[in-house]
Amino acid sequence: MFAYYQALNLERYYYDNMNPFAGWIFRPNSTVMGSGSSAFATQIREDTDSVRKLVTVYISDEMVESGKAFEAEETRIRKAFADDLERKKLQHKKNIIDSMHPYNEETEIFEYPNSKVHVLSNFTYSMQIAADNSNNGITTVDGIDYYKGYPLDAIEIDDKGLEEKQESNLNKEIMIARSNFKSDYAKIKKHLGSLKNYHYYLKDKQTGQIHTNMKNIENLKFSDEDYGASIINGEIKFSAFLRNVLNENEDLPWYYDENKEPRYLYGAESYYTYCFGSLDENRYDIYIQVNANEKSIVEGDVYSKLYNQWAQSKGDFKKNITIFLTALTTWILSLTVLVAIAGIKEKEGVKSARIDKIPNSIHFLISGFACAVFAILPLYIYEYFFGWDFLPTYNIGIASIPANLILIEWLMSVSREVKNKNYFKNTITYKLFIKRISSIRAWITSGVSKLTHKSIKRKIFMVVTFYIILNAIIVAFMAVYYHVTPYYDEIGYNTCIGFVLLNSIFAILYVRKISGALDNVLSALTKAEQGDFDFELQTQYMPSAIRPLAEKTNNLTDGLEVAINDAVHSERMKAELITNVSHDLKTPLTSIVTYTDLLKQCKIEDETARDYINVLDEKAERLKNLIDDLVEASKVSSGNITLVMAEIDLNEFVGQIFGEYEESFKALGLDLKYNVPEKSSVVVADGQKTYRIIENLFSNVEKYAMPKTRVYLDLTTDERFATLTMKNVSRDEMNFNLEMLSERFVRGDAARSSEGSGLGLSIAKSLAELQGGKFTIDIDGDLFKVAVSLPLKP
Structure with missing residues (x-):
């Protein structure tokens, strides 16, 4: 707090007595004038302006009393208002022209395509800039004033209301000026008469009238140790004291003008304005001398007061520097100790506080903002009530305590994080990016990283990386170029855009080439999927990144063709083997069946022998059915079967077969729910195969x-098919693959304890598909559902 208070003290002294453009910031100026902007220097300029008013406005007591002085002032006021009215009218016309939106950005010319008046053709933006800099935006051609190429006289405005308002304001201004004219004159005379250290002499060369507050005007010389400036018979002179201020150590002197804007002194013209204001050097001889050193200063006016304040500040400067540095060092040491002891020690590191969970960057921004608010806000509050021209108080220092506490809290938090080796891990950069770098890298390279062929991965990475880096370089170049180039450069802009477009075109062509190659590979794989292997990809014209894939595709299809041919040959051999074996089995089986029938006709009285003969007959019949199924399954799978297509009434067909199984179903207690439509369902199929x-x-x-x-x-029937659906509850648990049921030699009875070859559903499916129908199986728990669809009669 105390360091902050002392810093404000130094800031106040610096504001009044330091040159902000000096090579060493802590070097004080050697005189009360400072750099030309001190309170002492400002008072000189204010009093010189008062002298100007006394000479040019009020002139003399007689002129003021008679009212002639105010007549000149009134004329000046009226002229100022008239100029202001013309300025407003001109601005009104400019606004109307601006509202026409005449500027064409492509041609950089102001255009008025529908104008009925004469405008300046090919009037460019640069021409208007030149007019703005030299003639208030007006371009005069052949005695006609133009704004942005449009004639101002062609703009008609209703200025009656504006003139009335301006006239009303003018009358008020004249009334106020008249009422205050004499009192202001008296105040200026009184103030200038009270000055003991400011001496002036002015002589009007035209009238010979002299204005001065000096008793001796015979010898107009000033001391080189004081402020002195004069212009006698056109010759300008400065005292050594003032010349030292204007040129001190090659620093650039400056001051604040009446609009509180900084003005810098460089050259004779600015020196004259600084010393004499707007006084006319051709009309007046001017002499100004101000006591500005310890020996010449006279007590009793504003200059002695300002000089004493400056002397005291200068004497306290070194002491304040020492106090400030001591307080600052103490404050820094205190912060260092607090940071060092921050945190309760544990086995590993120190105990973290809840506030340490806030990411460090966010914590820094919050703490920095809060410190700035509490450190600067009191100054603005003070400035709002008292203005910036204040002397530091301890109240301002006390107001900085919250900022100090917030800073201590943030430093201790940083200390705890550093001691726990967690500072970097608690940053947003680490949490969002570095901690997840593997996930981000996997996401960026997803798709590409899955490619196992290194050449493809490397090529794609190289193209993408080159494209990104090249565009980034172009954009960076554009940013730097326009930062250092303060004007619009169409050639440079178009060149950069051209490079970006060219880079993008190359990238698009490369992507198009890769896409075309991938499309060819995909088309080849589609043909292979459909069984067409009669193709060969032309890999020599493909990008190097895709060429290995195309070569693998060619090799793959060649291998697939060989494998399929082998599979077809193997299947054909199996079918032929089954047919041959079945044929070879039929001959001995026929003999077995024949002799079994002969044995059954013999009169064999042994009951056991007759039972054996019945078993032999039963097994022979079963073997005969199995062989028939094998032969038929072989024919169906190989397509070696002849279909006799005819129109069949499926309603009657199903009813006939149901009649054959009705008794056996009743014996098993099976209740058949028969749901057949009344309308005939005529299908086109092979009757024998459909029966099967x-x-x-x-x-x-x-x-x-x-x-x-x-x-x-x-x-049921639909537009194309008649569908026969059969549903029953399975006797055994159906814990097998649904698709396996329609394969050959697969039975629902896994123990194979019942009769059956496992070929029935496979044969039924193949026969249905050969006739253009469909065969589907579905299982829901123990519910078995099979559906056969055959094409309806057209």
Whole structure:
């Protein structure tokens, strides 16, 4: 707090007595004038302006009393208001022209395509800039004033209201000026008469009238140790004291003008304005001398007061520097100790506080903002009530305590984080990026990283990286170029855009080439999927990144063709083997069946022998059916079968087969729910093969359905097919793959304890598909559902 208070003291002294453009910031100026902007120097300029008013406005007591002085002032006021009115009218016309939106950015010319008046053709933006800098934006051609190429006289405005308002304001201004004219004159005379250290002499060369507050005007010389400036008979002179201020150590002197804007002194013209204001050097001889050193200063006026304040500040400067540095060092040491002891020690590091969980960057921004608010806000509050011209108080220092506490809290938090080796890990950069760098890298390279071929991955990475880096370099160049170039450069801009477009075109062409190559590979794989292997990709014209993929595709299709041919050959050999074996088995089986029938005709009285003969007959018949199924399955799978297509009434067909199985179903307690539409369902199919399909469905229910359950048989039709659906509850648990049921030699009875070859559903499916139909199986728990669809008669 005390360091802050002393810093404000130094800031106050610096503001009044330091040159902000000096090479060493802590070097005080050697005189009360400072750099030309001190309070002492400002008072000189204010009093010189008062002298100007006394000479040019009020002139003399007689002129003021008679009212002639105010007449000149009134003329000046009226002229100022008239100039202001013309300025407002001109601005009104400019606004109207601006509202036409005449500027064409492409041609950089102000255009008025529908104008009925004469405008300046090809009037460019640069021409208007030149007019703005030299003639208030007006371009005069052949005695006609133009703004942005449009004639101002062609703009008609209703200025009656504006003139009335301006006239009203003018009358008020004249009334106020008249009422205050004499009192202001008296105040200026009184103030200038009270000055003991400011001496002036002015002589009007035209009238010979002299204005001065000096007793001796015979010898107009000033001391080189005081402020002195004069212009006698056109010759300007400065005292050594003042010349030293204007040129001290090559620093640039400056001051604040009446608008509180900084003005810098460089050259004779600015020196004259600084010393004499707007006094006319051709009309007046001017002499100004101000006591500005310890020996010449006279007590009793504003200059002695300002000089004493400056002398005291200068004497306290070194002491204040010492106090400030001591307080600052103490404050820094205190912060260092607090940071060093921050945190309760634990086995590993120190105990963290809840506030340490805030990410460090966010914590820094919050603490920095709060410190700035509490350190600067009191100054603005003080300035609002008292203005910036204040002397530091301890109240301002006390107000900085919250900022100090916030800073201590933030430093201790940083100390705890550093001691726990957690400072970097608690940054937003670490949490959002570095901690997740593997995930980010995986996301960026997803798709590419999955490619196992190194050449493809490397090529794609190289192209993408080159494209990004090149565009980044171009954009960075554009940013730097326009930062250092203060004007619009169409050639440079278009060149950069051209490079970006060219880079993008190359990237698009490369992507197009890769896409075309990938499309060719995909088309080849589609043909292979459909069984067409008669193709070969032309890899020599493909990008190097895709060429290995195309070569692998060619090799893959060649291998697939060989494998498929081998599989077809193997399947054909299996079918031929089954057919040959079945044919070879039929001859001995026929003999077995024949001799079994002969034995049954013999009069054999042994009961056991007759039972053996019956078993032999039964097994022979079963073997005969199995061989027939094998032969038929072989023919169906190889396509070696002849279909006799005819129109079949599926309603009657199903009813006939149902009649054959009705007794066996009743014996098993199976309740068949028969749902067939009244309208005939005529299909186009092979009658024998269709009979075999439906008979296999009924046979499957008879073998595997749970006794004493319902069996549902539904016949439905749609636009193309007649569908026969059969549902039953399975006797055994169906814990097998659904797709395996329609394969050959697969049975619902895994123990194979019942009769059956496992070929029934496979044969039914193949026969249905050969006739242009469909065969589907579905299982829901123990519910078995099979559907056969055959094409309807057109």
